[in-house]
Amino acid sequence: MKTKNVLENLKQSIIDGTRKVTPSLAQKAIDLEVPPYTIVTDACAPAMAEVGDLYQQGEYFVPEILMSAKAFEAAMAIIEPLLRSKQVEYAGTVILGVCEGDIHSIGKNLVATMLEAGGYNVFDLGTDVPAKEFIVAAVKNNADIIVVSALMTTSMIGMKDIIRMVKEEELGVKVMVGGGPVNKEYADSIGANAYGRDAMDAVRVARNLMKTIRGS
Ligand code: B12
Numbered sequence: 001m002k003t004k005n006v007l008e009n010l011k012q013s014i015i016d017g018t019r020k021v022t023p024s025l026a027q028k029a030i031d032l033e034v035p036p037y038t039i040v041t042d043a044c045a046p047a048m049a050e051v052g053d054l055y056q057q058g059e060y061f062v063p064e065i066l067m068s069a070k071a072f073e074a075a076m077a078i079i080e081p082l083l084r085s086k087q088v089e090y091a092g093t094v095i096l097g098v099c100e101g102d103i104h105s106i107g108k109n110l111v112a113t114m115l116e117a118g119g120y121n122v123f124d125l126g127t128d129v130p131a132k133e134f135i136v137a138a139v140k141n142n143a144d145i146i147v148v149s150a151l152m153t154t155s156m157i158g159m160k161d162i163i164r165m166v167k168e169e170e171l172g173v174k175v176m177v178g179g180g181p182v183n184k185e186y187a188d189s190i191g192a193n194a195y196g197r198d199a200m201d202a203v204r205v206a207r208n209l210m211k212t213i214r215g216s
Contacts, residue, residue, distance in 0.1 A: 003032050007043040010075065014047035015054075017067025019074040026078040036082040037200060040110065044075055045198075048106065072106060084117045091119030092144040092210045095137045097129035098179075099158030104151035107179055110199040111149060118203040131161035138166075138173045144213055145206055149179040156182055160190045167191070174209045178202065 010025040029039045051068045054060035060068075094115055098108050105127050112122050123141055125133055134146050146166070150156035159177050166173055174193040177186075178201075187195035194209055196202040 003029070003034055006032060007034065007039065010039070010043040011047040011050075014044060014068055014071045014075065015050055017064060017071050019067070019071035022071045022075040023078050026075040030078065030082065036079045037114075039075075039079055040083075041198075041200075044072055044079075045110075048072055069106060076109070080113055083113050086117065088117065088119035090121065092206065092213075093121045093123070093141055094145045094147050094206065095123050095125065095134055095141065095143045095173075096147045097125035097134060097149070098127040099148060099150040099155040100128055100130045101158070102150055102152050102155035103127045104149075104179075107151065107199070108149040111147060111178070111196075111202045114199040114203050115147070115206060118206065120203075120206060131158055131165055134162050135165045135169065135171070138171060139169075143173050145209055146173055146175045147202065147206070148175065148177050150177075150182060151180045153181045156186070159192065163191050172213070174213065176202065176205055176209065 006025060006028045010022060010029060013021045013025055026039060029043070030036065048068065051060060051065055055065055096108065096112055098104060108127065112124050115122050123137055125137055134148065137143070138146050146162060148159050148162060150159060156179070163175050166175060176194040176196055177192045178196040182195065184195045194205045196205040
């Protein structure tokens with residue numbers, strides 16, 4: 001089967017939520033030597049975007065989204081080890097989580113994988129995390145960067161609280177924000193140190209932030 005067909009079939013199987021089929025399609029893409037992150041960007045992530053569109057059009061409801069999310073995770077179980085396979089030098093310590101009231105974990109998990117693959121020690125606080133917990137974890141683990149994800153317009157306001165607390169407590173830690181409804185303008189408006197577009201970008205942005213922290 002050609003690469004394009006395999007990626008299209010994988011995307012469709014995630015949209016259809018057929019999680020028994022997705023791992024073998026992910027494996028086929030790997031066997032065809034498609035770079036692991038390309039499988040994510042060209043099949044898995046666009047599938048979830050389309051699922052979101054189907055939800056918005058009233059064709060999908062929460063149970064269908066959950067089936068697709070499970071199929072996505074089944075594909076990631078095959079792809080993820082390959083994203084992490086290289087030995088890398090320690091790059092910094094990161095606290096990661098999703099804003100309070102928000103249980104979307106898929107993008108955050110991808111960000112965690114890419115940061116770990118980039119040499120970061122990642123403390124993943126999970127989803128639905130109150131602002132204060134980010135602060136407590138940052139202090140406890142002497143973190144360099146707090147990385148915050150939000151997938152809903154209603155939850156992304158939590159980012160503002162985290163940044164306010166970092167300033168109030170005069171912590172040296174930097175704050176990077178990202179996720180569906182977040183953009184550079186919003187990040188700037190709340191005083192975030194950085195905005196990242198996707199999981200790969202998170203690694204580039206973290207590297208730049210580390211330069212400002214270490215002054216090199
Ligand atoms: C899957 C999904 C769910 C699943 C989540 C399962 C899980 N384990 O995560 C379930 C079914 C639980 C769910 C529930 C709900 N959902 Co929902 N969901 C989605 C969906 C379809 C896909 C999200 C996803 O996983 N995408 C794939 C990943 C790879 O992409 P991503 O998360 O965007 O992450 C990428 C980037 O954003 C970035 N990124 C993410 N975080 C960060 C952080 C940093 C620092 C950086 C640099 C980058 C970064 O990197 C990733 C790519 O590399 C989206 C649709 C969409 N278009 O996003 C709706 C969507 C987010 N959901 C929505 C809604 C409304 C809900 C519900 C309220 C529905 C309901 N009526 O119950 C609930 C809310 C529950 C809650 N309190 O959180 C809306 C939000 C609207 C809004 N703007 O506020 C969306 C946009 C759907 C829509 N079009 O209306 N959902």
